[in-house]
Amino acid sequence: MLPIHIDLGFNEIHFYEGIYFLISIAIGIFISYKRVQKYKGEVDFFDGLITWSILGALIGARLSHYLFWNLDLFLDNPAVLFNLSGGGNSITGGLVGGMLGGMFFTRKKGLNYFEYFSLLSPGILFAQAVGRVGCFLNGDAYGVATDSPLGVHFPRYGTSLPSFETDFSVSSSAWQWSYEHGLVGLDSTVSAALHPTQLYEMFGDLILFGIIIWVFQKIWPDDKKSPLIFFIHTGGYSLLRFGLEFIRGDREFIAFSNMTNLQVVLLSYGIFTILYTIHYYKKRMRE
Template sequence: MLPIHLDLGFTQIYFYEGIYFLISIVLGIWWAKVRVEKYGGKVEKFEGLVVWSIVGALIGARLSHYVFWQSDVFFENPGIIFSPTGAGNSITGGLVGGMLGGYFYVKRNNMNYWEYFSLLSPGVLLGQAVGRIGCFLNGDAYGTATNSFLGVQFPRYATTIPSFETEYRLSSPSWESTTGLPGQTETLSAPVHPTQLYEMFGDVVLILIVLWVFKKIWDTDKKSPLIFFIHTGGYSLLRFGLEYIRADKEGVTMFGMSNLQMALLLYGLFTIGYATKYFLNKRPKKGT
């Protein structure tokens, strides 16, 4: 793991993971463009689609974090969602915001949303997977304490970039969350579930499923929303399960589930129903 603080001279951003997000965005855009070019999409519209999607994702990620996790801070100062040094981005909100931004762009340009989502989906999932690797390196989105062999220990202190000095005045959230388990002089957290890596592997599995389905339907049904529902529904169910071992789970209401989990479960079940209906409708009928 390599948690860092970014020293900009005039201010410091503590436990900064924007570098990892930038890498994930670049890789995701690269693969998405390759697919648009390969499968006959409107390459000249690609940059606009990316810009709208990224702006929507950034706003959605920040807004979702503050509304659902730090609502008191948001309502005291709504402008914090535009602060470059403010902490907090929600991947769930980022996905929703990015999809909405992309939707508005393709509709304004008379493009089919489902078609372009099918083209971009693997690139988006790649960005999600790389982003979670960044979360792991930074010690963010960590899991609950565990005694299993899967447990990992996160560093207590981060390194300041570009001076490469260790900052001893601030402990990492993962170390703080397991206070009482490690000794106060320890420089590593207690073992916790690496939920970031669990999610990364889940994203890779979704990539493989999407690529397989794309190959099956692209030539005959380019405008099908099936890949949209596989991508978003698959991620919803993945995140629903991981919430049970996320250390930052909040807002538990019923059946041990948070409001976010209930929404994810309901949406995931809906997408399963849609995919089942799609395949049943595509099945050859008797006598034809």
């Protein structure tokens, strides 16, 4: 694990997940571009599509982080949204924002959004998986304490770049959570054994990746504009994330029946995608 602090000279950004975020975006773009080339999409529109998708993802990831995890801070000072040295990014919000950005661009250019989402979906899912590896290395999105062999001890301190020196001034959120719950003492340099929910989600993303590839090969030759892949991707991820939230150590704001606000939204959307997909294909069968 490698939690990173970025020393800018005039400011230091602690536990900076942005490096891993950028790596995942670069990988996702590469895979998506190759797929658009291979399946003869409009390559000339690719730059615009990716630009709008990334812009939407960055805004959605940042905004969602504050809406679901630091709402009070955001309401007190909305400008914190633009503070690069504070807060984090939500993968769920990034996906929603990215989709909205992509929808805006394809509608503007008269393209079919579902067709392009089907092409980009595997790249997005693989990027999601890489992003969760980054969360694991950084110690973000950790799970609750566990006695199982899967438990991971996350480091208390991070490494400052470019000096590569350990910074003992700030403790990681995983260690802080462990300390606040009486699981470690002040002399500990690692957290308690916690569920590596980041890796659980990574494996879930890769399973969805395989399913999408299989479904794509089945439907692409005859139905390029089908929304099926869109709903498998977004609905599948929603249900995956819904389940994992129950063992997340940083879950807050219990809203209903031991579910957070985010879980209520994820479950509702996951059920909607299942019902809508069934309705869509029943309608297609009648035509």
